[in-house]
Amino acid sequence: MATASKKNLVIVESPTKVKAIKKFLGSGYEVAASNGHVRDLPKSRMGIDTEHDYEPQYITIRGKGDLLASLRKQAARADRVFLATDPDREGEAISWHLITALKLNDQIKKCSRITFNEITKTAVKESLKHARDIDMHLVDAQQARRVLDRVVGYRISPLLWDKIKRGLSAGRVQSVALRMICDREDEIAAFIPEEYWTLDASLNVAGEKKPLVARYWGDETGKKEIHNKKELDAITTELAGVPFEIKEIKTTERTKKPPLPFTTSTLQQQGASALNFSTQKTMRVAQQLYEGIDLKGQGTVGLITYLRTDSTRISDEAENAVRIYIADQYGDKYVGTLAAPGEKKERIQDAHEAIRPTDVTRTPALVKDSLTREQYKLYQLIWKRFVASRMEAARYETTGVDISAGRHIFHVSATRTVFDGFMNVYTDEENVPEKNVLMKGLKHDTKLTFDAFEEKQHFTAPPAHFTEATLVRDLEAQGIGRPSTYAPTITTILARHYVTKENKNLYVTELGEAVNKIMVENFPDIVDLQFTAQMEQQLDSVADGDTPWKKLIEDFYPDLDAAVAKAEKVLEKVTIADEETDVVCEHCGRHMVIKYGPHGKFLACPGFPECRNTMPYYEKTGVACPKCGQDIVVRKTRKGRRYFGCMNNPECDFMVWQKPSKTKCPQCGALMLEKGGKLVCYDETCGYVCDKPEEEE
Numbered sequence: 001m002a003t004a005s006k007k008n009l010v011i012v013e014s015p016t017k018v019k020a021i022k023k024f025l026g027s028g029y030e031v032a033a034s035n036g037h038v039r040d041l042p043k044s045r046m047g048i049d050t051e052h053d054y055e056p057q058y059i060t061i062r063g064k065g066d067l068l069a070s071l072r073k074q075a076a077r078a079d080r081v082f083l084a085t086d087p088d089r090e091g092e093a094i095s096w097h098l099i100t101a102l103k104l105n106d107q108i109k110k111c112s113r114i115t116f117n118e119i120t121k122t123a124v125k126e127s128l129k130h131a132r133d134i135d136m137h138l139v140d141a142q143q144a145r146r147v148l149d150r151v152v153g154y155r156i157s158p159l160l161w162d163k164i165k166r167g168l169s170a171g172r173v174q175s176v177a178l179r180m181i182c183d184r185e186d187e188i189a190a191f192i193p194e195e196y197w198t199l200d201a202s203l204n205v206a207g208e209k210k211p212l213v214a215r216y217w218g219d220e221t222g223k224k225e226i227h228n229k230k231e232l233d234a235i236t237t238e239l240a241g242v243p244f245e246i247k248e249i250k251t252t253e254r255t256k257k258p259p260l261p262f263t264t265s266t267l268q269q270q271g272a273s274a275l276n277f278s279t280q281k282t283m284r285v286a287q288q289l290y291e292g293i294d295l296k297g298q299g300t301v302g303l304i305t306y307l308r309t310d311s312t313r314i315s316d317e318a319e320n321a322v323r324i325y326i327a328d329q330y331g332d333k334y335v336g337t338l339a340a341p342g343e344k345k346e347r348i349q350d351a352h353e354a355i356r357p358t359d360v361t362r363t364p365a366l367v368k369d370s371l372t373r374e375q376y377k378l379y380q381l382i383w384k385r386f387v388a389s390r391m392e393a394a395r396y397e398t399t400g401v402d403i404s405a406g407r408h409i410f411h412v413s414a415t416r417t418v419f420d421g422f423m424n425v426y427t428d429e430e431n432v433p434e435k436n437v438l439m440k441g442l443k444h445d446t447k448l449t450f451d452a453f454e455e456k457q458h459f460t461a462p463p464a465h466f467t468e469a470t471l472v473r474d475l476e477a478q479g480i481g482r483p484s485t486y487a488p489t490i491t492t493i494l495a496r497h498y499v500t501k502e503n504k505n506l507y508v509t510e511l512g513e514a515v516n517k518i519m520v521e522n523f524p525d526i527v528d529l530q531f532t533a534q535m536e537q538q539l540d541s542v543a544d545g546d547t548p549w550k551k552l553i554e555d556f557y558p559d560l561d562a563a564v565a566k567a568e569k570v571l572e573k574v575t576i577a578d579e580e581t582d583v584v585c586e587h588c589g590r591h592m593v594i595k596y597g598p599h600g601k602f603l604a605c606p607g608f609p610e611c612r613n614t615m616p617y618y619e620k621t622g623v624a625c626p627k628c629g630q631d632i633v634v635r636k637t638r639k640g641r642r643y644f645g646c647m648n649n650p651e652c653d654f655m656v657w658q659k660p661s662k663t664k665c666p667q668c669g670a671l672m673l674e675k676g677g678k679l680v681c682y683d684e685t686c687g688y689v690c691d692k693p694e695e696e697e
């Protein structure tokens with residue numbers, strides 16, 4: 001029943017926002033939700049006219065018919081329609097599609113676009129004053145991304161189905177992310193640890209109970225590494241009976257700058273490291289905080305600003321409010337000095353803001369009762385980071401002491417906080433200063449007496465495996481993907497079983513390795529980091545109105561088409577899947593073939609569907625187990641990470657992550673492992689390393 005007063009219709013993306021926005025705008029406004037996209041490319045065909053002008057052929061998304069019919073009715077009744085989908089390229093495109101889907105094209109005058117960064121009464125009411133036309137540049141940037149992703153997926157995926165397994169997908173950004181993980185795994189596998197030693201001298205200080213522990217630094221000629229026990233023994237022999245004396249005490253004051261408020265990328269990184277949230281979970285919970293929380297006694301209100309952003313900008317209102325809050329709660333000396341003008345490197349037209357609380361006086365403690373545990377934890381993280389970002393730098397004092405012993409020098413240092421500044425509110429692993437050591441009252445003439453040495457053997461560590469947090473950090477640093485794509489990219493490669501997560505680490509699976517190999521060999525551009533980063537810049541240039549979107553596709557598609565044609569020829573001869581083995585099916589006597597499952601290779605009977613026999617497939621390495629003499633085979637952890645284990649498992653528990661070599665160690669006769677282009681003795685105490693012989697390549 002339409003009443004005379006309902007003259008305006010506001011359409012938002014998500015139904016959870018409807019209630020709050022209705023309340024803010026009052027009775028003259030009807031509010032409805034589009035439930036995300038309403039039109040998209042068809043599922044059954046590519047839907048892009050590659051013969052002519054690359055025009056996308058959009059269709060109504062299946063299941064959205066009823067919703068659109070009802071929106072159409074509401075729109076027809078309204079005098080004005082406000083399209084209030086999310087404030088980014090995706091949202092702009094949804095609004096543009098809504099105009100077509102709701103048949104508003106012929107009455108375009110009554111239709112306008114509004115955006116707000118936060119679901120609060122002020123922001124929503126204010127947005128009506130800035131109602132505008134659809135920004136076709138933003139829409140085009142979204143169209144270009146959609147079409148690029150579609151042609152890559154649509155043209156390359158069938159090659160993977162043919163060669164590896166049906167249903168696999170190749171995506172533009174996801175393939176680069178997979179490549180980064182594979183490259184890192186190769187680096188780790190190729191890493192040869194180097195031995196080094198530390199030497200600590202425990203020194204008794206006159207008048208103190210606790211000894212001072214100083215670490216060997218070097219000698220008069222400079223800093224020195226101790227590479228092995230022999231070098232270490234030479235030093236300790238030389239130091240026998242030599243007095244330890246304080247040579248120099250140096251005190252320096254350092255400052256630590258407060259962090260910037262959160263962007264999508266930094267929020268995902270901190271969500272992972274501080275709260276142990278996956279990127280997907282961080283985004284899900286942030287979405288809830290943004291869309292609105294029913295606060296006891298206050299109704300529904302959005303607690304944070306829009307969650308997809310790469311801006312660290314703060315609105316003037318929010319800036320003033322947080323400074324007043326800090327002065328009030330912590331004192332004037334905690335209010336941060338304003339950044340010098342000109343320091344901002346944001347794109348001018350960027351209307352976005354950092355992720356921040358919509359009202360800083362709404363402290364985590366005040367809203368705790370209205371939030372779930374997860375919402376509370378994430379809100380607290382966002383609130384603290386925002387407040388800290390406007391606080392003064394922390395200052396601390398570092399005292400370094402050089403202690404001489406003969407011609408050798410030992411070193412010890414301690415850090416003391418002079419002013420905690422922003423760290424009063426927010427610390428993360430990056431800005432916690434080094435641990436304090438008790439060194440008060442140490443002077444140049446303080447007498448030290450040698451007590452004991454502590455010698456320790458170490459090995460340099462390989463680069464760390466990627467985690468979700470470090471992958472997001474590197475994707476952003478390389479300019480690959482955008483705030484809206486980090487989480488979906490990671491979710492996709494995990495869901496496709498290309499990558500598996502154990503503890504926090506991401507490991508490539510056998511399937512991921514096979515897909516990456518095909519991509520790297522046949523589509524070097526698609527998996528090239530720089531190429532992908534340039535593509536993102538071009539998409540930005542479309543959004544800025546500097547490049548027509550179809551130009552991107554025109555420049556890209558013919559090369560893709562040629563690469564696909566070439567790959568089809570090359571791959572014709574290569575069969576990874578369905579390769580026949582000498583394993584005979586115990587049911588029907590056929591030779592079993594290799595297939596790819598979600599967890600890697602397995603053996604299947606080619607007599608399918610008459611014979612449905614399958615068996616685990618263990619690729620033999622041709623190397624005997626050093627424990628029991630059986631074959632060493634390729635195995636997978638429960639989560640799909642590859643390792644080399646004994647055929648005789650579980651009776652024999654031998655396992656290594658690196659591929660065993662057929663060459664035995666010439667020094668001790670033990671097994672050798674492949675690490676990149678080298679062979680390394682399995683026995684660490686032997687330590688023999690040599691180049692990998694050519695015939696093993």
Ligand SMILES: [Zn+2]
Pocket residue numbers: 585586587588589590605606607611612613
């Ligand atoms: Zn069979």
Ligand SMILES: [Zn+2]
Pocket residue numbers: 625626627628629630646647648652653654
């Ligand atoms: Zn064994």
Ligand SMILES: [Zn+2]
Pocket residue numbers: 665666667668669670681682683686687688
């Ligand atoms: Zn050896």
